[in-house]
Amino acid sequence: MATPAEQFRRQSTAIQRREKVIVFFLRASAWIILLAGATVLGTIAWKGAGTLLQPNFPFINITFLAEAPQTLHVFELDGETVEMSDQDFREFRAKLAEEAAASGESAIVPDSTSYVYAAGGIFPNIVGTLLLVAGSMSIALGLGIATAIYLSEYARQGSTVRFIRLAILNLAGVPSVVFGLFGFGMFVLFFGWNVSLIAGWFTLAFMVLPVVITASEEALRAVPQGFREGALALGATRWQTIRRAVIPHALPGILTSSILGIARVAGETAPIMFTAAFIMRDKLPWEVDRWFDFFFQGVMALPYHIYVVSSKIPQNEYSARVQFGTALVFVLLVAVIASASLFLRHRIRARQRW
Amino acid sequence: MDPTTTESPSPTTPAAASADAGRPAIIEVEDLDFYYGENRALDGVSLAIPSHQVTALIGPSGCGKSTLLRCFNRMNDLIEGAERTRGTVRIRGVDIFGPEVNVMELRKRVGMVFQKTNPFPNSIYENITFGLQLQGVRSKTRLDEAVERSLRAAALWDEVKDRLHESGLSLSGGQQQRLCIARAIAVEPEIILMDEPCSALDPVATARVEELIHKLKQEFTIVIVTHNMQQAARCSDRTAFLYLGKLIEYADTQTIFINPSDSQTEAYVSGRFG
Ligand SMILES: Nc1ncnc2c1ncn2[C@@H]1O[C@H](COP(=O)(O)OP(=O)(O)OP(=O)(O)O)[C@@H](O)[C@H]1O
Ligand SMILES: [Mg+2]
Numbered sequence: 001m002a003t004p005a006e007q008f009r010r011q012s013t014a015i016q017r018r019e020k021v022i023v024f025f026l027r028a029s030a031w032i033i034l035l036a037g038a039t040v041l042g043t044i045a046w047k048g049a050g051t052l053l054q055p056n057f058p059f060i061n062i063t064f065l066a067e068a069p070q071t072l073h074v075f076e077l078d079g080e081t082v083e084m085s086d087q088d089f090r091e092f093r094a095k096l097a098e099e100a101a102a103s104g105e106s107a108i109v110p111d112s113t114s115y116v117y118a119a120g121g122i123f124p125n126i127v128g129t130l131l132l133v134a135g136s137m138s139i140a141l142g143l144g145i146a147t148a149i150y151l152s153e154y155a156r157q158g159s160t161v162r163f164i165r166l167a168i169l170n171l172a173g174v175p176s177v178v179f180g181l182f183g184f185g186m187f188v189l190f191f192g193w194n195v196s197l198i199a200g201w202f203t204l205a206f207m208v209l210p211v212v213i214t215a216s217e218e219a220l221r222a223v224p225q226g227f228r229e230g231a232l233a234l235g236a237t238r239w240q241t242i243r244r245a246v247i248p249h250a251l252p253g254i255l256t257s258s259i260l261g262i263a264r265v266a267g268e269t270a271p272i273m274f275t276a277a278f279i280m281r282d283k284l285p286w287e288v289d290r291w292f293d294f295f296f297q298g299v300m301a302l303p304y305h306i307y308v309v310s311s312k313i314p315q316n317e318y319s320a321r322v323q324f325g326t327a328l329v330f331v332l333l334v335a336v337i338a339s340a341s342l343f344l345r346h347r348i349r350a351r352q353r354w
Numbered sequence: 355m356d357p358t359t360t361e362s363p364s365p366t367t368p369a370a371a372s373a374d375a376g377r378p379a380i381i382e383v384e385d386l387d388f389y390y391g392e393n394r395a396l397d398g399v400s401l402a403i404p405s406h407q408v409t410a411l412i413g414p415s416g417c418g419k420s421t422l423l424r425c426f427n428r429m430n431d432l433i434e435g436a437e438r439t440r441g442t443v444r445i446r447g448v449d450i451f452g453p454e455v456n457v458m459e460l461r462k463r464v465g466m467v468f469q470k471t472n473p474f475p476n477s478i479y480e481n482i483t484f485g486l487q488l489q490g491v492r493s494k495t496r497l498d499e500a501v502e503r504s505l506r507a508a509a510l511w512d513e514v515k516d517r518l519h520e521s522g523l524s525l526s527g528g529q530q531q532r533l534c535i536a537r538a539i540a541v542e543p544e545i546i547l548m549d550e551p552c553s554a555l556d557p558v559a560t561a562r563v564e565e566l567i568h569k570l571k572q573e574f575t576i577v578i579v580t581h582n583m584q585q586a587a588r589c590s591d592r593t594a595f596l597y598l599g600k601l602i603e604y605a606d607t608q609t610i611f612i613n614p615s616d617s618q619t620e621a622y623v624s625g626r627f628g
Contacts (some may be wrong), residue, residue, distance in 0.1 A: 028368065046562070119563060155497070156434065169585065221447075225472060226468060226470055226472030227472060227475075228432075229429065229466075229468060229472065230468070230472045230473075230474065230534070230537070231469075231474075231484070231488075232429065232461065233427060233429065233461055233465065233466035233484035233539060234461065234462070234465070234484060234488060234490060234537070234538070234541055235458045235459065235461040235462035235485060235490050236485075237458055238487055244484070244487075244488075245484075249475060256546070326489065
């Protein structure tokens, strides 16, 4: 018989060896995921940086952030390749013509190849996406929180409510393109809103509503029952209880989960494709004649722009620049919005804790 | 109170159900049946609770103490399927299950302190003013006054007067419970219901709350549920013993503990079952 000391020193058993293999696979899958994520973000950052950054002051390509997309003209001049935006190219041609007229010769206009949307920037797209996110999230949070409060605080917890919950949950699984189609039929055609901000808002809001409702219900449930009882025992009505002893404590949870909603609303292309997005629009959203026209105008949006420049125009090195530049701005924008909401949640949390 | 009282309580008869001589009954329960769905929690309970006294409800777990207590401010209304099927509860002569009763007004007059301390995760000040703000009191002076008055009444003022704007959750368990008592006092109820208010507290904090209960009966009528026999003996004037939803015996605390007339009561208070 082995002494106790020898027993402890024994080499690894079959069980331990199997455990090592299992841990190896777990670790490997974690690393693969990490690698995949890093590759995706790395590619976007690397390729996008070529568009968004520039070697000389101010190091950020302001044009790309602050101007509308334009056609790029590329031509040979004195043996060098020159790239010019549509606007610059027109001025350049006008100047050539003027010089030619002054000297009495006929103007020699260089032959140029043009690439749509490869010059200028994506300012209207950023604005459009921000507007879509702000409007649809306001609608979704308003309707979603109201529904969640009704379902979990007021409604009798019977089979009807269970059925409604199930329906909401199923709604979350509906593909976004179906929501797009629904919005097109409902808001664009039936309500006659045409392709417009407001049609996009409602379509996107309906798409994220299940997420918002489910998350809000969870956050409401997480508020201790003692808060409700404490308030009611002081003579509060149901609504006073909810307003003053429940919602303030559920809000951080609701906001956290609506961050997911923000990323989804900002990112989905399909729901806005037929309801709100324009490929190209000269006017900015605030350039409207009457204030209510604001709601009934289509907008340009980042995800749709990526889709357009990746599939609707000839592919070449110039279109690739816009694609990845837009993607990088888009990723950064979502990151900024998400961090802002996290910060907001942190602020609310720091004030109230249980 | 005189332990050799000549009052001879015969349990569950109307004689025993009447209040302590000389003190008017503030809560009168008559023949009360209470159900949770199919499950009977109270079975023909009748008792009269005298004002400005501490009345203890004792009995083994699940015998219906909390249910009875929560009938007095109709907190059971919130539970789906919970229903009073028979009998009445009158407070100052008004049937509180009557159709013209405003439950919110009832709860302002019948405050409650819970087993699990439940201060709101707001400041001490906001905890106390919560009830008054519900009633639309906005005046800063009135609120300040109420805060000081309630905290003094709950014997908490000296400990927290310099930190009124800190979170109520920063207090110790015993302080939190006294904060909850102060919160209930702030709306100036007549009756304060306490459901095992000390069960989560250590002996020192418990002693302080008991002391407080003793003091509070000058101003309020107190009904307390407790599992702690010593506590019932120490701080109550009247004791009701419930078992399986029935009121077995209700009398002066002294009588219940020294000379109970029912064998089940005797077994329970002497710790032989429950
Ligand atoms: N919300 C509820 N739903 C269904 N049944 C309940 C509910 N609350 C209590 N009951 C039942 O009613 C009976 C009395 O419960 P109650 O809470 O009044 O007992 P208790 O005397 O307070 O017990 P404890 O000392 O454990 O607190 C028990 O049988 C319990 O199972
Ligand atoms: Mg209980």
